[in-house]
Amino acid sequence: MVNLSVNLCGLRLDNPVIPASGCFGYGKEFSVFYDINMLGSFSFKGTTLSPRFGNPTPRIAETPGGMLNAVGLQNPGVEHVIAHELPEMKQYFHKPVIANVSGFSIEEYVKTCELLDAQEQVGLLEVNISCPNVHGGGMAFGTSADSAAAVTKAVKAVTKKPVFVKLSPNVTDIVSIAKACEDAGADGLSLINTLLGMRIDLKTRRPILANTMGGLSGPAVFPVALRMVYQVYKAVKIPLMGMGGVSSARDVIEMMLAGATAVQVGAANLVNPYACKEIIEQLPAEMEKYKINSLEEIIGGAHS
Amino acid sequence: MQYQIIENARIAPNVYLLDLAGDTSMLTAPGQFCQVQLPGFYLRRPISICDWDENGMTLIYKVIGQGTEALSKLETGAVLDVLNGLGNGYDVDACGDHPLVIGGGVGTPPLYGLTKALLRAGRQPQVILGFNTYEEIFLLDEFEDLDVPVTVTTADGSFGVKGFVTDAMADKDNRYIFACGPLPMLKAVYQKSGCPSGQYSLEERMACGFGACMGCSIQTKSGPKRVCKDGPVFRKEELPW
Numbered sequence: 421m422v423n424l425s426v427n428l429c430g431l432r433l434d435n436p437v438i439p440a441s442g443c444f445g446y447g448k449e450f451s452v453f454y455d456i457n458m459l460g461s462f463s464f465k466g467t468t469l470s471p472r473f474g475n476p477t478p479r480i481a482e483t484p485g486g487m488l489n490a491v492g493l494q495n496p497g498v499e500h501v502i503a504h505e506l507p508e509m510k511q512y513f514h515k516p517v518i519a520n521v522s523g524f525s526i527e528e529y530v531k532t533c534e535l536l537d538a539q540e541q542v543g544l545l546e547v548n549i550s551c552p553n554v555h556g557g558g559m560a561f562g563t564s565a566d567s568a569a570a571v572t573k574a575v576k577a578v579t580k581k582p583v584f585v586k587l588s589p590n591v592t593d594i595v596s597i598a599k600a601c602e603d604a605g606a607d608g609l610s611l612i613n614t615l616l617g618m619r620i621d622l623k624t625r626r627p628i629l630a631n632t633m634g635g636l637s638g639p640a641v642f643p644v645a646l647r648m649v650y651q652v653y654k655a656v657k658i659p660l661m662g663m664g665g666v667s668s669a670r671d672v673i674e675m676m677l678a679g680a681t682a683v684q685v686g687a688a689n690l691v692n693p694y695a696c697k698e699i700i701e702q703l704p705a706e707m708e709k710y711k712i713n714s715l716e717e718i719i720g721g722a723h724s
Numbered sequence: 725m726q727y728q729i730i731e732n733a734r735i736a737p738n739v740y741l742l743d744l745a746g747d748t749s750m751l752t753a754p755g756q757f758c759q760v761q762l763p764g765f766y767l768r769r770p771i772s773i774c775d776w777d778e779n780g781m782t783l784i785y786k787v788i789g790q791g792t793e794a795l796s797k798l799e800t801g802a803v804l805d806v807l808n809g810l811g812n813g814y815d816v817d818a819c820g821d822h823p824l825v826i827g828g829g830v831g832t833p834p835l836y837g838l839t840k841a842l843l844r845a846g847r848q849p850q851v852i853l854g855f856n857t858y859e860e861i862f863l864l865d866e867f868e869d870l871d872v873p874v875t876v877t878t879a880d881g882s883f884g885v886k887g888f889v890t891d892a893m894a895d896k897d898n899r900y901i902f903a904c905g906p907l908p909m910l911k912a913v914y915q916k917s918g919c920p921s922g923q924y925s926l927e928e929r930m931a932c933g934f935g936a937c938m939g940c941s942i943q944t945k946s947g948p949k950r951v952c953k954d955g956p957v958f959r960k961e962e963l964p965w
Contacts, residue, residue, distance in 0.1 A: 422923075442937070449935040449953070473941070473948050478929040480939040482767050482791065487931060494938045494948065628929075638766055690932035692759070692770060693807070 423714040426460070428608050428682050429582035429659060431516060432491050433460035436715060437672060437700050440663050440686035441466050441546065441586075442491065448503045450476075451512040453693045458700055460682060461519035463610075464505070465571035466548055467529045467536065475553060476630040481619045483577050486638020486665065487687055490631035493522050494554045498532045506541055516543025520586070522551055526578045529561075534545035535577040544581050546661075547571060550588030550613035552635045561615075562588040567599035572604035582607035584661060589641075590616050590646055598652040610661040610684065611652060612645045637687040641665040647677050651661045653679025653720050667695065667703035676715060677722040729802045730780065732795075736862040739830060740796050742771075745780040746802065753813025755835035755904070755925055755957050758783070759933040766789050768807060770952070772904075774833035774863075775840065781808075784833035784862070810933050811914050811956045814838050814923050816845045818959075819900035823847055826913055828854040828905025832863055834925060835904055839870055842902075848946040850899075851875070854889035854909065858882035881884040890916045901960075913919050914965050922960040926951050 424435035439450070441463040447456050456462065472495030483489040495501070500711060509517065519536040523529035536542050545550040549562035549571055561567045572585050585601040587594055598609055612636025619628045627633070645664020653660060662680025666672060667688040674681045688695035701714075712718055727746035735741045751773065752902045757779075759768035769791045774782045780842070788792050816838070823842060827835040842849045851874045856876060867874045874890045876884030885892050889909060896918030903913050904925035913930055914924065928940035928951040935953030942949055944962040949955065 445936045445938075449932075473943060474938065477940060479899070479941070480767070480929045480931045480937075482765060487767050489931065489937065490936045491941075494941055618777060618946060671851070687766075687931075690937050691766060693934060693936075 422704045422712065423716070424703055424719060426681055426716050429544060431461070431582070433682060434458075435460045435703065436676065436680070437696050437701050438462055438518065438661065438682055438684045438713055439696055440684035441518070441548070441688055444690045445581055446509050446650070447513050447695070448508070450689070454697045456512065457514055459696055461515055461518055461543060462513070463520045463546055463684060464509070465494050465495050465549065466520045466522045467495050467498050467501050467532060468493055468522050468524075469498055469532045471495065471500065471579040478628055478630055479634070481634065482629040483617065483619065483636060483638070483640060485640035486546055487690075488619060488629060488634035488636055490553045490613070490629045490634035492631065493551055497589055500534050502535060502539060503689055509599070510541060512654065517541055518544055518546050520546045522548040526571055529571050530574050533575045533583070534578040537581050542581060542693040544584060545575070545579060546577055546586050546610050547585045548586045548613070550586050550616055550709075552588070552616045552633070553631060554589060559588050559590060562597065563591050565597050568597050569604035572601045574604045576605040584608040584610045586610040586613055588613050589664070594648050595651050595655045598656050602656045602658050606658060608659040609656065610663065612641070612648050612664045614645065615641055637665065639665045639667055642671060646674060649675060649680050649681040650678040650722065654723060669699050669706040671704060672699060672703065673710065673712070673718065676718050679720040679723065681719055690702060725806055727780070727804050728804050729798055729800050729804065731800060731876070734796070735784070737781065737859050739860070739862055740785055741879055742783040742785065742795070743780065744783065744806070746806070748776045748778065748808070750780050750809030751776050751781070752809065753815070754841045755813035756809060756811045757933070757956065758810060759807040760795065761792050761845055761885065764794060767931055768933060769795065770810070770933050772834040773837060775837040784830070786830040787834060794919055807933060811952060812954070814841070814925070814957050816841045816847070816865050818921070819847065819902070821847055822899055823849050824893070824897065824899040824901050825849050825851045826903040826905070827852070828889055828909040829856070829860070831905030831909070831925070835902065836863055836866060838902055839867065839872060843870060843872070852877065852889045852892045854905065868956045889913060891918070911965050914960060914963065917960070920960070923957050924960060925957045925961060926955055
């Protein structure tokens, strides 16, 4: 019998598979396809202090091996999430969840994190300093080591639960930003968010996305994500959640060998609502194939 | 869910009729749609359901990009992975006895299943179908076979009433309207309609198609809504036009 469970900052997860924020809503739409309690956990839709509608449509475009999105953090705001989404979620998901938080100022990050930290259902916080689809916030905090550290430090000062900082791949040196977050007190790091990209419609000669640019995700980004997880694992001591194009049990194992303690699955859920269920079900067979008894033992296994 | 192609035939310029055999038990209302996975493409393609029975369903789609072009080349016997029964569909119980069904171009297909459902519900629908030109007309024989009054409009006047679907409507037409078509058509119908209610089916680029990604959100009078999950059919009262 193989062992799938992992320890993520004191949270014992039945398995390392976690749907990524923005690709799983609050889980409700997936709970009609399968019992989502089989997941390790899930990271719910990115939450901001105030409600946001997000960007105009089109927000979605096809790419080779993936997709672009420019949703722009549509969410009903933290108060609504606490009053409505979290209580509703309790009906169909009984494990600790990951609260993904975004903001447009350090004060917003702090207030939103403080409120979600106090929620019993929330097992850990994931601070998104890497959304490429909003202006004056999101990724702006994640592209410099100083501002990434400042957000991390401010959030850590008001929270008790583990804080993971979600990093942007749209930087020259992700390692220096990862280290800055670690030094500022981050309990872990999530990487990577989407890669900034665009498509142009040949008929109209205009960008397909109303926001012009959007975040690339899907299998196309997997090697980039894997490389960054590998580099960051080498440089920091805190645990990592690896994500970016993960679509199969093999990808999960590869991501863990690169250094991820848990693995998030994003775009794959949108193409196949059963993606995470199938990955979890296929993991034992893949593990046996490669003589892995316990997933926890392979974390960072690709590093000599 | 797997579906086998029974027929994939061109019925008008760039317009194809796709007959699929497979489970249709999840379909609950006309106006719903499905998400078709195409070999070599990442995102599924949302396509409205024209009609269905217990053995399968008919889709009619227009080739507008690389995905639908690839779909048009698939042959009888090929198997497609389809996520089916998506969206709310039309509510045939919400209208009076004499509703008006209005479709434009490739927005026409779901209205065929709708018209059949209206007839089964004992209503007496009238139909207006709008196309650009005579060559682009499709489904007209099928609608006429339902024994409902059908008016066709063509933008260039090559068949039926010259002009747009609104040219076949009465001013402040007070009949309950079911509509599907391009956004400018829907807005024009909405403006010309004198009925306080009605059902309008919208279209949007989507990723998931089942309400998870917020890729197809629109603003309505009752807040943000997902075209894929809360729609694609919206009540006139909700639309902020």
